[in-house]
Amino acid sequence: MKLRITLAVAHRVLTQLRRDPRTVAMLLALPCLLISLLWWIYKDADPQLFDRIGPALLAIFPVIVMFLVTSVTTLRERSTGTLERLLAMPMGKLDFLVGYALAFGLVAAVQSVLAVAVSVGLLGLDVAGPLWLLTVVAVVDAVLGSALGLFVSAFARTEFQAVQFMPAIVIPQLLLCGLLVPRELLPDFLHAVSDLLPLSYAVDAMQHLTTSTSTAEVWRDVAVVAGFAVAGLALGAATLRRRTA
């Protein structure tokens, strides 16, 4: 791995994003708008519920958004031949993957700072733990989303297929992560399944942070999510083949 090449990839990905202001606007504004919508929905019915679901959403947005963005952009690299060209150059697979993860991690950091500012500043979300840790968790979640997106892009031949992996990979995790029903109230089997899914730990981390001032559990959950992300990147690296048939 060479730092020069990794940074070149990250810089290029960010330049491409800058060329596409509509995508940037959506990446940054949508999470804020959706969280505000959620707050509004529960405003009269059950204001306490926002305190439970809001943190989960702060974990879920970066995963979903980065999953989509990464799976489509990597698929594009595969189909236009730029990936083949890069792999014929002195480019390590990790340079490529970490470059992407850096760029999207940075976007996720900005995204989460905005979403946290809106949630805590405007919508009155109570956060017991340190606010900066919310951003750390969100960035790790974004890297997880990127890693998963990168991995599935190897199995999609078209952008349509890549987008369809979202309901296949992300929605089951969304249903089981504790957003709808706290995980300990799930049927035993589903609870056991949710223990194996990375998004559960991402949401746990956010929920610990908002309800408690102790950060030990948060770091443990972050470590689990990071472990999944590293495994996803390793699997993604295995799908980047220099030689193809």
Place this chain on the structure above:
Amino acid sequence: MMKNAVEIRDLHVVRGVHTVLERLDLTIGGGVTGLLGPSGCGKSTLMRCLVGVQQVRGGTVEIFGRPAGSRPLRDRVGYVTQAVSVYHDLTVAENLRFFARVLGTDRAEVGRAIEAVDLQDYRNDVVGRLSGGQQSRASLAVALLDKPDLLVLDEPTVGLDPVLREDLWSLFHRLAADGVAVFVSSHVMDEAERCDRLLLMREGRIIADGTPAEIKARVGVDDVESAFLAIVREDAA
């Protein structure tokens, strides 16, 4: 000038149920070597073998004495695929700066490569908005970065106008004169006249190999196109 840039021995490539390259032996030296043949005859597959991105069933491909695709070769071999392998949402200059950073090349090379393909007036235009010919030149410019020792070009002149094709062939000869081994595929027969050495390919085999003059003399005709047709008929018989 290097004696043999490329040495291929007993190369065998199967894709799906089709044998694309059959027990191929070939050496390529300096100068401009043209690979001609009908579409689907295995030209692109052979080129992919040279840059080491093709899975092969058997045989060896050595570039400057090292296995194709091995790490020390990756900044010595320039490769242009038929697809426009640059980022369509970046400008010409941004694309080249990115690839130059990957290659670890001096930034001055970027301007030189852009001038070599005559895109200096379009350097700050987004590639996706350029014409087809301009896009393929942008893709070619990437392969010219870092002064490669071997340049593998898969149909680089497709869709270009005659003036530009002429310019590019002059560029290939200038590069060859500087010591670069240039390996170009084409299915345009009039381009074949400009090669130092011609390889005619059909169904995964090289059916003729020599200077354009030698190939024409072999079957006693005046142009490469007739020679190619005569040799193909001879081969099929």
